[in-house]
Amino acid sequence: MNREKRNVIIIGSGPAGLTAAVYASRALLQPLVISGRTPGGQLMITSDVENYPGFPEGILGPDLMVKMREQATRFGTDFVDDDVSAVDFSARPFRIMVREEEYLSRAVIVATGASALWLNLESERKFMGKGVSGCATCDGAFFKNVHVAVAGGGDSAMEEALFLTRYASHVTIIHRRDKLRASPFMQKKAFDNEKISFIWNSEVMEVTGEKTVNGLVLKDVSTGKSENLAIGGLFVAIGHRPNTDIFRGQLPLDEKGYIRIHDGSKTDVEGVFASGDVHDHRYRQAITAAGMGCVSALDVQKFLEENS
Ligand SMILES: Cc1cc2nc3c(=O)[nH]c(=O)nc-3n(C[C@H](O)[C@H](O)[C@H](O)COP(=O)(O)OP(=O)(O)OC[C@H]3O[C@@H](n4cnc5c(N)ncnc54)[C@H](O)[C@@H]3O)c2cc1C
Incomplete structure (x- = not known):
């Protein structure tokens, strides 16, 4: 058991967790970040990030996350590169378990993010960042005048497809069923867009290409x-x-x-705060996650001042 009681433990080390760590460590709270199995979070699996302010030439996702970690370390953040296995938020200090080790903390910031769902194809993994993407807002601009496909049938697939029509020469939506799950409003917008067409009842079996993607092998499920x-x-x-x-x-x-939050980044448990994709299924950007990480760290400072 790790008996030292921390001021704040941050669970997760994506843009939200590391920004919270920069702010909390600069406020001399000596935070502990429990990074999880993916130190750096989702941006570790991408290549160019062109929309994070401050990098006019763009920056590689892993490089951005290494810089954020260095910045948090510089001000005194400690790290444990493992997954939290269980938490007990029923009383303060909060208890956080990492395998057999138990950590105690006066406040907690949850920044465990979200995982994009993938098709689970080996070829999909091979071309990740080389033609395969999970984020049109992030990567759409790399596909100017290119014919692209979107796999999915819900509202977010329609949003991705509509956004991609700004850049792509054509967008083909591939859906496993014969009708969409998306709301009638989003369906209409997609059907009305002349740059979008549909392939129904089909699954992506393989992504093909050499250095980058050049095609898909589809299977008609019927x-x-x-x-x-x-x-x-x-x-x-x-x-x-x-x-x-x-x-x-x-x-x-x-x-x-x-996670539901209110009034900044507060959860319903006093002293536990949440930021980033773990609560935000709408914006899902590195900068919005980082912004919320800052909010959480400022909320923690206030909470600790009021509860010392
Ligand atoms: C392929 C791809 C490309 C992207 N490109 C861009 C882009 O160009 N621009 C942009 O703005 N956004 C981009 N995004 C979105 C962006 O990555 C996310 O919005 C952002 O990373 C969310 O940050 P986060 O800190 O909330 O969570 P995440 O980055 O998801 O980090 C979550 C962290 O929590 C940790 N964790 C999870 N479970 C546990 C646990 N049990 N115990 C301890 N730790 C745990 C993980 O190890 C990880 O460190 C992209 C996403 C993907 C998937």
Whole structure:
């Protein structure tokens, strides 16, 4: 058991957790970041990040996250590179378990993010950041005048497809069923857009290419027949899953499993705050996650001042 009581423990080390760590450490709170199995978070699996302010030439996702970690370390943040396995928020100090080790803290910032759902194809992993993406806002501009495909049938797939029509020469939506799950409003917008077409009842079986993506192998789920589709990019938009399993029964979650917050970054448990994609299923950007991480650190400062 680790008996030292921390002022604040930050769970997660994506843009939200590391920004919270920069602010909390500069406020001399000596935070402990428990980084999780993916130190750096989602941006570790991407290449160019062109929309994070301050980098006019763009920056590689992993490089950005290394810089954020260095900045937090500089001001005295400690790190444990492991997953939190369980938490007990029923009384203060809060208890946070990492395997057999137990950590105690006066305040907690939850920044465990979300995981994009993927098709689970080996070829999809191979071309990640080389034509396969999970974020049109992030990567759409790399596909000017290119025919791209979007896999999915919900509101976010329609949003991705509509956004991509700004850049792409054409957008083909590939859906496993014969009708969309998206709301009637989003469906109409997609159907009315002349740059968008649909392939129904089809699954992506393989992403093909050499250095970058040049096509897909599709299977018609009703006939079993395969066909090749020539495209230059694939956007996978089949949903996200918040990393909140360990908080079930400890924090109020919404119907999709995201942490509910109010009044800045407060959860319903006094002293526990949340920021980034773990509560935000709407904006899902590095800069919005970082902004909320800052809010959480400022909320923690105030909470500790009022509860010393
Ligand atoms: C391929 C890809 C490309 C992207 N490109 C861009 C882009 O160009 N621009 C942009 O703004 N956004 C981009 N995004 C979105 C951006 O990455 C996310 O919005 C952002 O990373 C969210 O930050 P976060 O800190 O909330 O969570 P995350 O980055 O998801 O980090 C979550 C952290 O929590 C940790 N964690 C999870 N479970 C546990 C646990 N049990 N215990 C301890 N730690 C845990 C993980 O290890 C990780 O460190 C991209 C996303 C993807 C998937």
